[in-house]
Amino acid sequence: DTEVTQTPKHLVMGMTNKKSLKCEQHMGHRAMYWYKQKAKKPPELMFVYSYEKLSINESVPSRFSPECPNSSLLNLHLHALQPEDSALYLCASSQGHSGDHLAADTQYFGPGTRLTVL
Amino acid sequence: GNSVTQMEGPVTLSEEAFLTINCTYTATGYPSLFWYVQYPGEGLQLLLKATKADDKGSNKGFEATYRKETTSFHLEKGSVQVSDSAVYFCALSSTGNQFYFGTGTSLTVIP
Numbered sequence: 001d002t003e004v005t006q007t008p009k010h011l012v013m014g015m016t017n018k019k020s021l022k023c024e025q026h027m028g029h030r031a032m033y034w035y036k037q038k039a040k041k042p043p044e045l046m047f048v049y050s051y052e053k054l055s056i057n058e059s060v061p062s063r064f065s066p067e068c069p070n071s072s073l074l075n076l077h078l079h080a081l082q083p084e085d086s087a088l089y090l091c092a093s094s095q096g097h098s099g100d101h102l103a104a105d106t107q108y109f110g111p112g113t114r115l116t117v118l
Numbered sequence: 119g120n121s122v123t124q125m126e127g128p129v130t131l132s133e134e135a136f137l138t139i140n141c142t143y144t145a146t147g148y149p150s151l152f153w154y155v156q157y158p159g160e161g162l163q164l165l166l167k168a169t170k171a172d173d174k175g176s177n178k179g180f181e182a183t184y185r186k187e188t189t190s191f192h193l194e195k196g197s198v199q200v201s202d203s204a205v206y207f208c209a210l211s212s213t214g215n216q217f218y219f220g221t222g223t224s225l226t227v228i229p
Binding site: 045106 | 150152154159160161162163164167205207211216217219220221222224
């Protein structure tokens with residue numbers, strides 16, 4: 001099973017709302033990722049969690065706040081977003097490695113949450 | 119540094135035509151190479167991968183060979199179908215947990 005699930009599938013929110021995106025995987029993967037994808041563009045990396053610790057933050061504005069409650073779950077909390085934040089938000093996971101020898105990993109993607117900010 | 123250069127689209131082919139989408143890369147170390155496919159309104163699906171030089175990845179009639187000497191990983195399919203219409207992304211992963219994506223190539227197959 002190589003499934004990553006994401007909820008909700010679609011989300012419409014106002015600029016003053018607070019909402020959360022959820023991602024779940026049961027493959028025993030220890031690395032999880034959030035990406036943002038605009039139309040006709042490749043995914044852009046936002047955050048990486050490795051062994052439940054934030055390891056990469058690609059200078060994402062603080063209105064996006066990631067959380068990794070356990071090794072299977074990844075959340076993205078949204079607050080005071082702007083219309084330009086409207087995009088497809090993709091979660092991915094990979095096996096992950098500990099220690100110094102990080103090999104190249106295969107990432108498995110969820111179906112995404114289509115976010116519209118009004 | 120690491121980067122992927124992918125053939126510009128869009129590509130339009132007739133059903134049963136031969137498909138090639140070019141992908142070249144630059145990388146430090148020994149990267150793994152991937153092709154992902156994204157159907158309209160969906161996330162990215164792993165199509166195939168290769169983890170070392172001369173490996174051939176294949177799936178659903180698609181193939182790509184990891185060529186270290188030409189730093190390439192071109193995607194090919196002998197006979198495309200309408201259902202293959204999608205956006206195709208070439209990507210590489212080197213040491214660490216980061217992926218580097220190409221810009222994507224949109225493929226439309228007409229009956």
